[in-house]
């Protein structure tokens with residue numbers, strides 16, 4: 001995604017608001033997807049020091065040319081700087097020079113040793129903060145929605161080819177490679193995670209790795225694949241049966257399909273995320289499959305393949321998010337029964353004003 005000056009300006013303003021609300025004057029951003037969100041910079045290292053008046057993108061010598069072109073294209077919103085010694089020394093220099101008094105770090109991502117090093121320098125009081133950029137990322141903006149929508153269309157086309165790849169005698173790995181090749185042919189830059197092809201008994205393992213096992217008739221096979229398209233992740237699962245299903249397999253499939261339908265029909269703004277999980281879980285429980293569904297119903301998608309919001313059972317220690325238009329997440333109930341096999345069906349949805357749009361039909 002080529003970010004516009006307008007979109008970066010809006011993102012910086014929103015995140016500055018959250019920074020101030022967290023009681024710090026400056027935010028030191030070290031989580032790479034957060035750096036990418038704020039600046040468009042997608043290197044393998046970097047840091048952002050976001051103060052009330054200045055936003056500094058720090059890059060090492062490998063990225064100076066690319067980052068200078070990027071920041072020049074964004075007018076005066078972001079200043080690019082580089083350094084001689086280390087990222088942390090450069091962060092300390094910026095904090096001191098720009099007169100920060102209280103600087104927040106991203107506690108979920110900064111190693112403890114780096115936190116201690118930054119705090120010990122005494123340039124500013126350095127305090128742990130959480131979810132400052134993520135609060136903004138969870139609601140996708142227009143550029144992001146357009147990108148994810150296109151990614152979803154492309155991934156759905158790969159899914160349409162999938163049944164043709166599942167044939168007797170082929171191995172799980174053969175199929176995984178074909179799915180990855182099909183994603184590349186659809187314009188994805190890389191898989192968003194290790195592709196899952198789980199056949200027969202392996203299908204009852206929710207997160208199996210593809211093996212050299214050959215597929216047989218009468219077996220369920222779970223295909224779970226996703227790709228990164230123009231920086232954004234989409235994620236989809238289908239379950240395929242070779243030959244006629246046994247009654248037990250057909251019942252498992254129908255129960256999961258019904259659970260997924262119920263969850264998708266429940267999505268609308270102002271509802272708690274756990275209500276979506278409950279919609280799927282209630283159906284599976286009614287089919288006697290409550291214990292066969294161990295994982296959550298879904299997860300947010302964006303620059304990362306697993307991000308906010310979590311769509312799962314409410315927990316006393318984790319905030320249950322309220323759904324808002326612009327959130328994008330998966331709906332992926334499954335049921336895993338050793339001796340029968342496993343089924344998972346996963347699609348990606350965008351929350352709209354009055355429900356949701358399925359992005360991976």
Ligand code: GLY
Nearest residue numbers: 193224235332346
């Ligand atoms: N395979 C990762 C996921 O579906 O979340």
Ligand code: MN
Nearest residue numbers: 224225235236
């Ligand atoms: Mn998946």
Ligand code: MN
Nearest residue numbers: 235330332346
């Ligand atoms: Mn998923």
